[in-house]
Amino acid sequence: MRASDRVSSGAPLVSMTGRHDPFLRLYWGCAVILAAATILTSSTLLALAAIILFGLPHGALDGEMARQILRPRYGAAWFILFALPYLALLALVLVLWRLYPPATLTGFLALSLWHFGSETRENGTPILSALVWGGASLILPSVFHPAATASLLSAMAPPVHLTSPPFWLVWLFPFWVMAASAWLGATPCEKRLEKLGLLCGLNAVFVVLPPLQAFMIYFIFQHAPAHVATLVEDRRWERLVSARAALRYSLSLTVATLIIGALLIPFYTGPMVERLLSLTFQLLAALTLPHMVFDFLTGRIEEEAQRCSAIRPV
Numbered sequence: 001m002r003a004s005d006r007v008s009s010g011a012p013l014v015s016m017t018g019r020h021d022p023f024l025r026l027y028w029g030c031a032v033i034l035a036a037a038t039i040l041t042s043s044t045l046l047a048l049a050a051i052i053l054f055g056l057p058h059g060a061l062d063g064e065m066a067r068q069i070l071r072p073r074y075g076a077a078w079f080i081l082f083a084l085p086y087l088a089l090l091a092l093v094l095v096l097w098r099l100y101p102p103a104t105l106t107g108f109l110a111l112s113l114w115h116f117g118s119e120t121r122e123n124g125t126p127i128l129s130a131l132v133w134g135g136a137s138l139i140l141p142s143v144f145h146p147a148a149t150a151s152l153l154s155a156m157a158p159p160v161h162l163t164s165p166p167f168w169l170v171w172l173f174p175f176w177v178m179a180a181s182a183w184l185g186a187t188p189c190e191k192r193l194e195k196l197g198l199l200c201g202l203n204a205v206f207v208v209l210p211p212l213q214a215f216m217i218y219f220i221f222q223h224a225p226a227h228v229a230t231l232v233e234d235r236r237w238e239r240l241v242s243a244r245a246a247l248r249y250s251l252s253l254t255v256a257t258l259i260i261g262a263l264l265i266p267f268y269t270g271p272m273v274e275r276l277l278s279l280t281f282q283l284l285a286a287l288t289l290p291h292m293v294f295d296f297l298t299g300r301i302e303e304e305a306q307r308c309s310a311i312r313p314v
């Protein structure tokens, strides 16, 4: 089973907060305080800080997985083998943002929908739950806050100027509602009320809050912990035994990403808030492509390992 095939929607925050670990309490306490400050002040900068500080580390865990797979075979060269193709894909996406901003934005949104969906896919109803949970963060703001979503997406991909969100995100809404109803219908009776509550909670976040704040809440309290929970539950990753360990092993690449981000600031122009907004999301897109390729490759390696162990004589 691929890491992303495991169940994670719904429970991640509860299972991943490490309620009894004082360090993680502090970590999540800071996340809650920063999120609350963002909402109270409506500050774009604080929202970006929360997204970076508490969302980015989940992607940095790719380095830990690559280390475990490549180091036994290639020794110290593992890092180059991992980092070079990763950085090449990252650079490619950053160049694509410059050359074809509208097409890259569309590609990023489609990729994000896939990425968010695959993180919250459930075993019984994989496609439905992926559309429901993955689509919510993109479809709901486009429907309930079209003007604000359009201006954020425009700021993300200058010189694109959207007066409304991409039509396909809005058109997906009726399908999203149907998928959500079908998914609830397919959920076992005893769990239905709980799932309905979660769905209503997620809807409320995207209906009530402005799009960037709602996305921040989704990203740091649902998406990132779901990814970490999936990896911790996956017994393949020897050192990822707890959320705390995951945080520790994500630290070096998180810092490296922050340095890359800081070095890129001079390449972005305009008022500082807009520069940081486009840089943050363009970099997220640039990280998401190699992250998804990596996820695909580790899934293939796992399938291969299972195939080999199935044909090995006992």
Ligand SMILES: CC1=C(/C=C/C(C)=C/C=C/C(C)=C/C=O)C(C)(C)CCC1
Pocket (backbone or CB within 6 Å): 059, 108, 109, 111, 112, 115, 137, 138, 141, 149, 152, 153, 156, 211, 212, 215, 281, 284, 285, 288
């Ligand atoms: C900027 C922005 C949006 C899009 C964000 C996207 C598409 C983020 C993708 C992040 C990824 C893929 C992270 C991977 O872990 C919304 C929600 C449409 C509206 C609010 C502002």
Ligand SMILES: [Fe+2]
Pocket (backbone or CB within 6 Å): 058, 059, 115, 223, 227
């Ligand atoms: Fe992610």
